[in-house]
Amino acid sequence: MREELVSIDIGSTYTKGVLFLRTEEGLRLVRRVITPTTQEDLSRGFGKVYTELTGLPYGEAREEEPRKGEPANTGSSGRRQGEDKASPRVRFSSSAKGGxxxxxxxxxxxxxxxxxxxxxxxxxxxxxxxxxxxxxxxxxxxxxxxxxxxxxxxxxxxxxxxxxxxxxxxxxxxxxxxxxxxxxxxxxxxxxxxxxxxxxxxxxxxxxxxxxxxxxxxxxxxxxxxxxxxxxVEGKGLQQVREFCGTDPVPTPAAVFDLVEAIGTHQEGWDRFCVIDLGGATTDVYSVGESFWGEEGVVLKGLREPWVKRTVEGDLGIRVSAAALWDTVKPYFPVLIRLVWGGSEGNVTSSSLPLEIHRYVEKVTQDTSYVPTSEREKRIDRFLVLAAVAIATLRHGGTLEETYTPTGRIFLQSGKDLRPINALIGSGGYLSLFDLGEPIRELFHLVAQGGLEAGSKGSGKIEMGSMGPGRAEAGRVEGGRGTIGESGSLEGSSHGSARIHLLPKNPSYFRDASYLFPLLGNYAKEYPEEVSRLAIETLVPESGDR
CATH class of the missing domain: 3.40.50.2300 (Response regulator)
Known part of the structure; x- marks a missing residue:
C-alpha cells in the first residue's frame, strides 16, 4: 500500500500544505509548502500549494483514487509518475474568515x-x-x-x-x-x-x-x-476548492481538536497534556485529561467538564489583538517584566518600558506581519507571548475556593483541574519556534500562588489533609487516575484568600516546530492512530535535562 495524502490549511494570512505518504509502515511527511493566502480568490493560493506539493495542475478534473489494496505507481519522492496516474486524496481546513x-x-x-x-x-x-x-x-x-x-x-x-x-x-x-x-x-x-x-x-x-x-x-x-x-463557502473561491477536493472544509480549530483527541486516545502516555496555539488574533488552549479527581474535601461546583476541552481567547493575540492583550496584562505587569528582563529594568513602574511596550503594540497592530529587529523589541515580543500563554491557561483551567459548611471546611472546584498535566505542546508562530518551557513553568507557578498580580509577595498555604488514594508528589500523578499533592498542602492567594488556580504543576515542554497540527488534524477522523503517532514523532522536546 502506497497512498499520497494532501492536506492544506487556508488561514487568514498564510495557506499551508503538506504531502504525506501512507504505507504499511505508517505515515511519512514528504513535502511542506507555505504561501500567502490570496484573499481576493482563496482558490489561487490553494492551487499554488497543491501544484507545488504534487506536481499536478490544479483545477482539472481529478481521477478517482486507487481502490483499496491497489498499488500506485510512485517514484522515490512518493509522487506518482506518468500521465494516467490517479490524483492524491485531498483534505482541507480553513479559518480564512477569521473563525x-x-x-x-x-x-x-x-x-x-x-x-x-x-x-x-x-x-x-x-x-x-x-x-x-x-x-x-x-x-x-x-x-x-x-x-x-x-x-x-x-x-x-x-x-x-x-x-x-x-x-x-x-x-x-x-x-x-x-x-x-x-x-x-x-x-x-x-x-x-x-x-x-x-x-x-x-x-x-x-x-x-x-x-x-x-x-x-x-x-x-x-x-x-x-x-x-x-x-x-461564501468566501471567494472556496466553493471551487470544495468541488475540486470532493469534500467539505473543516474549521481549523476543529481539525486541531480532532488531532488532540486522537493523541489522547491512541498514544500511550499522552492522556494528560495541553496544547497552546498562539496566533496574531487569538490564543487557543486544548487540554486532555480528567477534569475532576475526587480529592478528599473537594466538591465539584457546576459541570464536570469534558475529557477533551478547547477554549479560545479573542483578546490574547500578539498582533491583531495586541492592544487588547496589553490592556488585559497591565495588572500583572511588574511580575511579567521581572520574568522577561530580570532585575535589569529597576523600578519598572517608573521606567520608560511601559511606554515602549505601548508604542510597540501600536506598531504591530498596524502592521500585523511585523517581525522585531532589535533585541529590545524581541524581549517585548517575548513579554506579550508569555502574557498571552499565562492568561489563556488561567482562563482555561479551574479553581478551588475555600468555604465552610455545618460539617466543616470544604473546597469547591469550578472548571477543569490541570494540575496533573504532564506535557505542554506549543504550536503556532512564536511557540513553534522557541523553547519556552522554563519561563512557562515559572509563570504557572506564579499564577498558582496568586503571584502574578502587582504587589504580591509570595503565597499563602491552605492545608487540606489527605488528598485521597494514590497520592503523589505535587505536579506528578502516579497511575491512571492518581491524585495530586502528597504533602497535603495547596497554595493559595498571597492576599490571604483561599482561591487556588488549578494549573499544570511541572509539565515537560514540546514544540510543534513544523506547525503540522492543523494539517495532521485534517486526517484525524480517518487515520487517528497514524496521524497522532506522526504528531508525537515530529514534536521537538525542550533542550537540556530537567
Missing amino acids: LRIAAIGLVPDLTLQIARLAAWSAGGKIVADSAYKLREDRLSEILRASPDILLFTGGTDGGNEETVLWNAKKLAASPFRGTILYAGNASVRGEVLRILEGKRVVVAPNVMPRVGEIRIEETRAAIQRIFLDTI
Missing part, C-alpha cells in the same frame, strides 16, 4: 450557558457574546453589535424551565438578528420555540443538557460545523 463567530444564550451561567460555550469551542467557534437568564435589552444589543454568525440558544433541562426559554425566544423573534439560530434547549418547548421564531433561520439540535449534570454536545457540535460549511 466562526458564535453568541451563546443559556439559563444558568455554570450549567447550560457553560455547556453551550464548550459545544461552540469544540466545534472550532469563537464566543463573541453571551447571556444567561432572561435576555435583557442591553445584552441583546451587545449580541447584535458582536455580529455573530450563529446564535446558540440553550436553556432548561427537558421538561424543566419553560418560562425563561420562551421569553428569550420572543426577544430573539422581535430582534433584527439575521444569522442562524441553533436551538439546543428544553425539548419540551421545542415546537413552541420554532413557532415563535418562524421567519428566522433556525436549526435544531438535541438539548445540550437533557438532565442536570448530563452533557450532550456532539450533535450541537456537528450542527455548528454544518452551519460553518454554509457560511465559509
Whole structure:
C-alpha cells in the first residue's frame, strides 16, 4: 500500500500544505509548502500549494483514487509518475474568515450557558457574546453589535424551565438578528420555540443538557460545523476548492481538536497534556485529561467538564489583538517584566518600558506581519507571548475556593483541574519556534500562588489533609487516575484568600516546530492512530535535562 495524502490549511494570512505518504509502515511527511493566502480568490493560493506539493495542475478534473489494496505507481519522492496516474486524496481546513463567530444564550451561567460555550469551542467557534437568564435589552444589543454568525440558544433541562426559554425566544423573534439560530434547549418547548421564531433561520439540535449534570454536545457540535460549511463557502473561491477536493472544509480549530483527541486516545502516555496555539488574533488552549479527581474535601461546583476541552481567547493575540492583550496584562505587569528582563529594568513602574511596550503594540497592530529587529523589541515580543500563554491557561483551567459548611471546611472546584498535566505542546508562530518551557513553568507557578498580580509577595498555604488514594508528589500523578499533592498542602492567594488556580504543576515542554497540527488534524477522523503517532514523532522536546 502506497497512498499520497494532501492536506492544506487556508488561514487568514498564510495557506499551508503538506504531502504525506501512507504505507504499511505508517505515515511519512514528504513535502511542506507555505504561501500567502490570496484573499481576493482563496482558490489561487490553494492551487499554488497543491501544484507545488504534487506536481499536478490544479483545477482539472481529478481521477478517482486507487481502490483499496491497489498499488500506485510512485517514484522515490512518493509522487506518482506518468500521465494516467490517479490524483492524491485531498483534505482541507480553513479559518480564512477569521473563525466562526458564535453568541451563546443559556439559563444558568455554570450549567447550560457553560455547556453551550464548550459545544461552540469544540466545534472550532469563537464566543463573541453571551447571556444567561432572561435576555435583557442591553445584552441583546451587545449580541447584535458582536455580529455573530450563529446564535446558540440553550436553556432548561427537558421538561424543566419553560418560562425563561420562551421569553428569550420572543426577544430573539422581535430582534433584527439575521444569522442562524441553533436551538439546543428544553425539548419540551421545542415546537413552541420554532413557532415563535418562524421567519428566522433556525436549526435544531438535541438539548445540550437533557438532565442536570448530563452533557450532550456532539450533535450541537456537528450542527455548528454544518452551519460553518454554509457560511465559509461564501468566501471567494472556496466553493471551487470544495468541488475540486470532493469534500467539505473543516474549521481549523476543529481539525486541531480532532488531532488532540486522537493523541489522547491512541498514544500511550499522552492522556494528560495541553496544547497552546498562539496566533496574531487569538490564543487557543486544548487540554486532555480528567477534569475532576475526587480529592478528599473537594466538591465539584457546576459541570464536570469534558475529557477533551478547547477554549479560545479573542483578546490574547500578539498582533491583531495586541492592544487588547496589553490592556488585559497591565495588572500583572511588574511580575511579567521581572520574568522577561530580570532585575535589569529597576523600578519598572517608573521606567520608560511601559511606554515602549505601548508604542510597540501600536506598531504591530498596524502592521500585523511585523517581525522585531532589535533585541529590545524581541524581549517585548517575548513579554506579550508569555502574557498571552499565562492568561489563556488561567482562563482555561479551574479553581478551588475555600468555604465552610455545618460539617466543616470544604473546597469547591469550578472548571477543569490541570494540575496533573504532564506535557505542554506549543504550536503556532512564536511557540513553534522557541523553547519556552522554563519561563512557562515559572509563570504557572506564579499564577498558582496568586503571584502574578502587582504587589504580591509570595503565597499563602491552605492545608487540606489527605488528598485521597494514590497520592503523589505535587505536579506528578502516579497511575491512571492518581491524585495530586502528597504533602497535603495547596497554595493559595498571597492576599490571604483561599482561591487556588488549578494549573499544570511541572509539565515537560514540546514544540510543534513544523506547525503540522492543523494539517495532521485534517486526517484525524480517518487515520487517528497514524496521524497522532506522526504528531508525537515530529514534536521537538525542550533542550537540556530537567
